[in-house]
Amino acid sequence: MTLSADTFFIDPASPGTLQSQIRQSITAAVLAGRLRKGERLPSSRALAQHLGIARITVTLAFQDLVADGYLESRDRSGYFVAPTAPLAEAPRRRKPLPPGQIDWAQWLDMRHGAARVVEKEVGWQRFKYPFIYGQTDATLFNHTSWRLCAHQALGRRDFDALTADYGTHDDPMLLDYIARHTLPRRGISAAPENILITIGAQNALWLICQLLLGNGRQAAFENPGYPGLRAILAQFGAALPVDVDEAGLPPEALPHSARLVFVTPSHQAPSTVTMPMARRRQLLALAKARNMLIVEDDYEFEMSFSNPPTPALKSLDAEGRVIYVGSFSKSLFPGLRLGYLVAPPEFVAEARALRATVLRHPPGHIQRTVAYFLALGHYDAQINRMRATFKDRRTVMRDALAANGLRALRGGVSGGTSFWMQTAEGVDSSALAAALRHDDVLIEPGDPFFAEPGPGGRFYRLAYSSIDAARIPEGIARIARAEAALR
Structure with a gap:
């Protein structure tokens, strides 16, 4: 049986090279049992034409899979799923653990999970105005x-x-x-x-x-x-x-x-x-x-x-x-x-x-x-590039904060990647952060930074390490509007 090229897909936006994506899709299909031993793959020319990529990319992926025992090459016949390919595991029926058998409160003191920490937003890149600290700006990395x-x-x-x-x-x-x-x-x-x-x-x-x-x-x-x-x-x-x-x-x-x-x-x-x-x-x-x-x-x-x-x-x-x-x-x-x-x-x-x-x-x-x-x-070249970029972003953010009447506390006189902010009287930074999420803006409320809950309610951190300078003014304007609505 020869598999059709139409059953293969790649996503140009996915991480990894096109070659690695082809390899991963074939190994996943073998391990899942969708490709079986002895089945013939489409020719490298047909698959390359279907995917819209260079034929050499497909050929190299096939050769890697031959070296790992997933495929075999037969003279003038093409590539086949090899007899040495790993077997697909039979699905196992999963049984839920019986409830109520262990009182974990007697075993665990639960102090670690109760710690107040700065929550790391998963998928922060989907937000248009991510004023969050410590994440990498891919445009600055070599x-x-x-x-x-x-x-x-x-x-x-x-x-x-x-x-x-x-x-x-x-x-x-x-x-x-x-x-x-x-x-x-x-x-x-x-x-x-x-x-x-x-x-x-x-x-x-x-x-x-x-x-x-x-x-x-x-x-x-x-x-x-x-x-x-x-x-x-x-x-x-x-x-x-x-x-x-x-x-x-x-x-x-x-x-x-x-x-x-x-x-x-x-x-x-x-x-x-x-x-x-x-x-x-x-x-x-x-x-x-x-x-x-x-x-x-x-x-x-x-x-x-x-x-x-x-x-x-x-x-x-x-x-x-x-x-x-x-x-x-x-x-x-x-x-x-x-x-x-x-x-x-x-x-x-x-x-x-x-x-x-x-x-x-x-x-x-x-x-x-x-x-x-x-x-x-x-590394030195990377640091110089980051310093120049962050200096520019800091200037843009400082001017935008002043233009919108937002209060940044004194700090960062020698640099850094963030401002420490204070809200207007009566505005809680956690409530502000929640409102801003609906407006495509991320900020970090100040409460987790304080030893006791309460005093941090009027503070938040505003970072510029993960946002392009061109987006900063509009993001700051949205923060100002959200804060005004909460007064």
């Missing part, structure tokens, strides 16, 4: 260079980096680049033994808390601040919120019981204010006097474009009291999930051992791909 680096990392020369179990170690090429290029730009001098690669900054913060909290130790953190950190601290019952002001976290407000302090001095999350150098030195002096440790989350230092970035708090640290956390999530893309921490060797050694008990190490091919992207200069 897809071609990333693809080449990934291909190089998958090559035979890098086979060990791709396949090896590093145990407690990390890719030496990536460690070397971070030590010799990334950290010196923050004024930090470190060796590879001072660096641990993590599954994003969140993983780094979790490792730090696991190692340093317990035995009654308390940790101070910024309020409003990063919800992900607050959720971790809540697991230890060690959270001491400290209200920030126009210069970030005020050292004099730190409780005497705090043994650990978490700060975002470059761009305070979410207000985006930059901690002045005098306050940084004051914080370090206080940490020495009280024998405290400081965790510096430098999540967005690359996005400094209005003024040169101030030196990292870690660069001023003469005693090793500061643990530095960095991430590639904002400068590359959040789905990468790759970050790092910098600390004295004794701490890094323990963190490596703890990491090994949970996930051993981040995937080797991801580490090596990022290492190539950094070392070949693509």
